[in-house]
Amino acid sequence: MTIREHESRAEGWSKYFGFAKLIELGDSAAMRILVACDKFKGSLSAVEACEAVRDGLKAGGMEAEFDLCPIADGGEGFAEGMVSALQGEWVECGAVDALGRKVKARYGLCRVGEDDVAVMEMAESAGMWRIGPGERDIMRSTTAGVGQMIRHAAKVSEVDRILLGLGGSATNDGGVGMAAALGITFRDSKGWELEPIPAEMEKVADMAEAGRIGLPRIEVACDVDSPLLGGAGATAVFGPQKGAGPEEVERLEKFLEALVETTMGEDFAGRHGAGAAGGLGFGLLRFAGAELRSGFEMMAEYLELEERMRGVDVVITGEGSLDAQSLSGKGPVGLARMAREAKATVVGIAGKVSPEVRGSGLFDELGSLESFELPLEESMRRGAELLRMKGQHLAGLLKKDAVS
Numbered sequence: 001m002t003i004r005e006h007e008s009r010a011e012g013w014s015k016y017f018g019f020a021k022l023i024e025l026g027d028s029a030a031m032r033i034l035v036a037c038d039k040f041k042g043s044l045s046a047v048e049a050c051e052a053v054r055d056g057l058k059a060g061g062m063e064a065e066f067d068l069c070p071i072a073d074g075g076e077g078f079a080e081g082m083v084s085a086l087q088g089e090w091v092e093c094g095a096v097d098a099l100g101r102k103v104k105a106r107y108g109l110c111r112v113g114e115d116d117v118a119v120m121e122m123a124e125s126a127g128m129w130r131i132g133p134g135e136r137d138i139m140r141s142t143t144a145g146v147g148q149m150i151r152h153a154a155k156v157s158e159v160d161r162i163l164l165g166l167g168g169s170a171t172n173d174g175g176v177g178m179a180a181a182l183g184i185t186f187r188d189s190k191g192w193e194l195e196p197i198p199a200e201m202e203k204v205a206d207m208a209e210a211g212r213i214g215l216p217r218i219e220v221a222c223d224v225d226s227p228l229l230g231g232a233g234a235t236a237v238f239g240p241q242k243g244a245g246p247e248e249v250e251r252l253e254k255f256l257e258a259l260v261e262t263t264m265g266e267d268f269a270g271r272h273g274a275g276a277a278g279g280l281g282f283g284l285l286r287f288a289g290a291e292l293r294s295g296f297e298m299m300a301e302y303l304e305l306e307e308r309m310r311g312v313d314v315v316i317t318g319e320g321s322l323d324a325q326s327l328s329g330k331g332p333v334g335l336a337r338m339a340r341e342a343k344a345t346v347v348g349i350a351g352k353v354s355p356e357v358r359g360s361g362l363f364d365e366l367g368s369l370e371s372f373e374l375p376l377e378e379s380m381r382r383g384a385e386l387l388r389m390k391g392q393h394l395a396g397l398l399k400k401d402a403v404s
Helices: 003-007 010-017 046-059 078-085 144-155 176-181 234-238 246-262 276-288 295-302 331-341 376-381 383-398
Strands: 032-037 065-068 089-096 102-112 115-121 161-165 185-187 206-208 217-221 291-293 314-322 345-353 365-368
Touching (some): 032 046, 046 383, 078 102, 078 295, 144 161, 144 176, 234 246, 234 276, 276 291, 331 345, 345 383
Parallel strands (some): 032 314, 217 291, 314 345
Antiparallel strands (some): 185 206
C-alpha cells in the first residue's frame, strides 16, 4: 500500500505511522500545542526537529496556537537549543581544540531577567567532532579551549552567569587545561611549571591559584553520574571510548589521583558528575567554583517550561531514540512527566522507540520513524521530511473531524 493510500483512512494512517490510538480534543483552532523536541543526533538539530513537526501539523490543517521550545539536557546541542529558545545571539572567540590547534569557537549571549548570560558547550572547542579517528591522542588532549571560552565570556562579554553543557568530549584531563587557561599553574616537585596535559601532569606536585581570573557564577548542565576516580569513573568508563588503551587508562587514573591529592580535591572527586567529560566536571567544581546541575532541571528553569505548559492542550516531544536511557531523566522523558502533571496530552516522536518507553505509561501517543521501514542512513538523511509527515498525520488524529 502506498503512503497516499495509507493517508486515505485514519485506520491505515495509525497502523503505518506507528501511533497507538486516536485523540479527540475538540476544535483544533482553540488548541495550544507546545512542540519541544531534542536533537535527532546525526540528522536534525532540536530547532530543526521542532520546526519539522510544526510544519507537518500545519500542513495537516492544524490551526492551533504553537509554542516551539527546542530542548537539550546538557549534551551536544545544549547551546543551540538554549540560545534559540532564549532568543540570544552568537559570539565568536578564539580557542584551541583538544589537540591545541587554533579554532574559532562560539557561544550564545542571552538576556535572562536582569542578567547577561553566556550559554556554551565544552564540545564546541574540546569536542570529539573536531578530532579525526586517526588523530586521537588522549595523553596530550586538553580542555584549554573550554577555559578560553569561559575567559572570553567573563572578561570580554562581562556576563553575570555562564551556563555550560558537558558532553561529546575528546579529553580526559580532569579540567587542568581549562584551569590553566583561567590562570592557574601546576608545577612538579622541583618547581618547574607543567604543560597542562595528562602526559606532563603525571608529575604534578603543586598548584598556584593566585593568578586565576575572577569568574561569574557558572552552572554546569551534567547528566552523567560518574565520580572522577575508580571503576565507575571518568577514565575507566569513558577513556577507552576516546582511544585510551590499557596502559594509557592506568596512566590517566594515576594522573587524576595525583591531581586530586595535590589540589586537595577529595570532596569534589567523589561527587556525582565529577567524572563527566573526562573529569572536566571535577575541574569545574575545584578550579572554577561551578555548580553541577541536572541538565533537564536547568533547561526547565531557564526556559520556564512549567509556566509555558499552563493551559497547553498537547505537548509534543522527541529525540533520535527514546529508550531505557531516556527514562533516567533525559529531556523528552522529563518533559513528558511535567506535561502529565499539567494534565496535557503527551505525544512522543522518535527515530526509534524502545519497549521500555512504550510500557512506561508516560506518553498518550508514540510514533517512530522506524515505521517507515527505511534503511537507517536514508531515514536520517530524510529526517525533516519524515517528521513533517508524522506531524501531518498527527494533525489528523488531533483534529476532532478526523475521528468524527
